[in-house]
Amino acid sequence: MPNTSTSNSNNKTTTTSNHHQNMMANSILKIPGLARPSSAIERQHSFPVDMKQEKKNHNNLTYSFEQFNASCDDAWNDKIEDKISYPNLEKNSQNSSNNKHKFGNNKSSILIKEIPSSESAQGLADNESSPKRPEEESKASYHDPDKLKNGDPKLAKLKKLLYEDEITDLSLLRTITWSGISDEVRPLAWKLLLGYLPTVRSKRAIVSENKKREYQNLVAQYYHNRQENDEMYRQIHIDIPRMQPLITIFQQPIVKDMFERILYIWSIRHPASGYVQGMNDLVTPFFVTYLSEFVPGHSFADVELFDVSTLSDETLAIIEADSYWSFNKLLDSIQDNYTFAQPGIQRLVNLLSRVVSRVDKKLHEHLENNSVQYIQFAFRWMNNLLIREIPLRCIIRLWDTYLSEGALSSTYVPSNNFNDTFEPNSSSMNCGTPFSSAFHLFVCAAFLRFWSKSLLQEADFQGLMLRLQNLPTFHWSENEVKLLVADAYQLKYAFSPNHLKV
Numbered sequence: 001m002p003n004t005s006t007s008n009s010n011n012k013t014t015t016t017s018n019h020h021q022n023m024m025a026n027s028i029l030k031i032p033g034l035a036r037p038s039s040a041i042e043r044q045h046s047f048p049v050d051m052k053q054e055k056k057n058h059n060n061l062t063y064s065f066e067q068f069n070a071s072c073d074d075a076w077n078d079k080i081e082d083k084i085s086y087p088n089l090e091k092n093s094q095n096s097s098n099n100k101h102k103f104g105n106n107k108s109s110i111l112i113k114e115i116p117s118s119e120s121a122q123g124l125a126d127n128e129s130s131p132k133r134p135e136e137e138s139k140a141s142y143h144d145p146d147k148l149k150n151g152d153p154k155l156a157k158l159k160k161l162l163y164e165d166e167i168t169d170l171s172l173l174r175t176i177t178w179s180g181i182s183d184e185v186r187p188l189a190w191k192l193l194l195g196y197l198p199t200v201r202s203k204r205a206i207v208s209e210n211k212k213r214e215y216q217n218l219v220a221q222y223y224h225n226r227q228e229n230d231e232m233y234r235q236i237h238i239d240i241p242r243m244q245p246l247i248t249i250f251q252q253p254i255v256k257d258m259f260e261r262i263l264y265i266w267s268i269r270h271p272a273s274g275y276v277q278g279m280n281d282l283v284t285p286f287f288v289t290y291l292s293e294f295v296p297g298h299s300f301a302d303v304e305l306f307d308v309s310t311l312s313d314e315t316l317a318i319i320e321a322d323s324y325w326s327f328n329k330l331l332d333s334i335q336d337n338y339t340f341a342q343p344g345i346q347r348l349v350n351l352l353s354r355v356v357s358r359v360d361k362k363l364h365e366h367l368e369n370n371s372v373q374y375i376q377f378a379f380r381w382m383n384n385l386l387i388r389e390i391p392l393r394c395i396i397r398l399w400d401t402y403l404s405e406g407a408l409s410s411t412y413v414p415s416n417n418f419n420d421t422f423e424p425n426s427s428s429m430n431c432g433t434p435f436s437s438a439f440h441l442f443v444c445a446a447f448l449r450f451w452s453k454s455l456l457q458e459a460d461f462q463g464l465m466l467r468l469q470n471l472p473t474f475h476w477s478e479n480e481v482k483l484l485v486a487d488a489y490q491l492k493y494a495f496s497p498n499h500l501k502v
Contacts, residue, residue, distance in 0.1 A: 155182045162188050168199040178404040180397055180478070183298040187290050191322065193403040194329040208318075215265075215321040222268050223261050232275050236263045243280050244392060247304055249291075250284070254308050258316070259283060262324045266331070273338035278380075279331075281387040285396050286326040290319045300393040333406070333435040337382065345382040348441055349374050355445040359491065363452045370461045377468040381444050389447070394476045398443070401485045406436045439492060446487035 158176060161168055162185055173192060181189050191197040196211075197204045226233055240259050244250045250259075262283055267275035292298045294315055295306050308316070336344035353374045357364040367374075380388060385402075387395050451471060458464045473480075 152182070155185070158182065158185050158189070162192070163201070166201050168192055168201070170199055174404040178401055179482075181400045183292060183300075186298075186396075186400070187293040187322075190286070190289055190326065190399075190403055193406070194326055196322075196325050196329055208322075211325050212317055212321040215324050216317065218265050218269070219261055222265050226264070226268075232267055233260070233264055235277070236260055236267070236275055236280070239277060239280050244284060247392060249288075249304055249306060249308065252308050254316070255287075258287070258320045258323070262320065262327060265324065266328060270331075270335070272340075273335060276338045276342075276383075278383045279338070281384045282330060283323055283327050284387065284392060285399050286323045286330075287319070288392065289396060290322045290326075294319070300396060330435055334437055337437075342383070344437065345379060346375070348382045348437060348444075349378045351441055352378050352444055352448075355441065355491065355495065356448055358495075359445060360449050360452050363449070363455060366456055367464065370458075370464055372461060372464050372468075376465065378444060378448075381447070382440070385440060386444070386447065389471060390473050390481075391476055394473075394478070394481050397478055397481045398485065402435060402439065405439045439488060442488040442491040442495070443484060445491055446484050449487065450484065 154176065158173075158181070161173055161176070170192065173189065177189055177193065188197070192199060198207055237260060240256050240263075241251075243259070249255060259280060263275060263280055266279075267273075288300065288303055291306070291308070292300070292303045294311060295302050311319075331338070334344060336342075337348075338344075353364070356374075385395075386398070390398065451467070455464060455467060458467055
């Protein structure tokens with residue numbers, strides 16, 4: 001006769017053991033950044049693992065960020081509101097194909113959403129003899145079930161938000177656009193994120209027309225009446241040809257004239273800073289984005305070789321005015337970067353040193369031991385917002401996140417002076433404005449850490465400086481940008497004002 005008490009005891013022991021294993025597995029999965037275990041505990045409660053296939057996957061050199069992110073849990077992602085209810089994951093593997101329409105409660109989805117492909121935008125333009133405003137073709141595609149049947153649900157949601165809703169929900173817009181914006185809707189999305197155009201759809205045309213006329217009046221008042229020997233104009237005129245020398249569109253005379261007017265008028269209207277070298281770079285993302293609105297295909301590749309002189313004077317006036325007012329909005333957020341002694345940049349460089357000393361102490365000490373000061377390489381990163389370090393096509397994608405992050409940012413870092421005195425509640429890092437310097441700080445920290453391995457191989461000051469001033473980013477694509485902003489996002493939530501104190 002079986003021993004009932006012994007059997008019950010064994011069952012209780014097994015149940016207790018299983019319960020402890022479940023608790024252990026669950027607790028492990030809550031540790032930020034820790035890969036989900038492939039131990040016997042997980043296998044017992046999930047599914048059988050093909051060890052040959054697992055080893056093959058482990059050795060796969062094309063292991064994507066999405067696959068890595070899907071295998072990790074980040075506790076700080078709990079700070080993201082789970083507002084996204086649409087699918088947007090590409091088919092990375094057969095295992096993910098069954099789950100591609102399920103975001104559920106995955107609060108890290110904002111980091112791993114794929115950028116919408118421009119194929120849908122190109123498809124809309126294939127049969128068009130002349131470019132149209134996005135309002136026209138986007139509305140048509142939104143109501144066309146055939147075009148949306150195999151399209152991107154995120155793009156459809158954006159089009160509804162931008163072109164159908166009478167009032168655009170900015171909070172929802174920022175949440176969606178943080179992970180990238182499709183080429184065909186980016187111009188309007190940027191204008192709304194910057195606060196340049198109103199969220200009320202019926203008022204946008206009037207505001208846009210008024211802004212265009214106001215800018216044209218400024219051109220007539222200042223640019224056409226400038227002095228013959230204007231030193232500021234002379235410096236702008238010298239800097240323009242140096243701008244993006246590898247992109248042919250910026251070598252077109254009509255484009256150079258537009259940039260001269262934009263930069264001169266802004267500088268003459270802001271005497272506290274005036275023109276500072278590097279400002280010309282900050283206009284380029286806006287110009288390319290707003291030009292793409294009138295280029296069939298809308299993508300950067302289509303814009304890069306486009307002949308701007310083929311556009312009408314009215315269209316050119318719209319692009320120039322939009323670029324000016326957007327540039328104006330951006331610099332309003334970071335004007336202390338360009339006033340006397342550029343205190344904003346010095347403060348950011350100082351804070352960058354402190355962040356890196358905590359996240360990559362070995363690299364920080366290596367730079368210090370070789371007498372490399374952060375101001376010697378990071379000044380340009382802050383002055384030009386990484387535009388001279390990263391290809392323009394990637395900068396435009398990065399600015400999707402920058403503009404979405406700006407008014408969403410809740411990260412306040414010390415910013416009183418660039419000394420050791422701090423006010424944790426200071427808001428001069430431009431959180432709550434179209435551009436957040438705080439997030440740019442963490443992007444720069446992630447950017448430096450990205451090159452840590454190669455920098456540690458440099459043995460002297462000269463080697464380090466040559467490497468830092470000529471980082472090999474020419475081949476970069478969206479994937480590298482996604483890695484960069486994902487790392488910056490984690491740094492943003494890992495740091496608080498107190499963490500940056502000495």
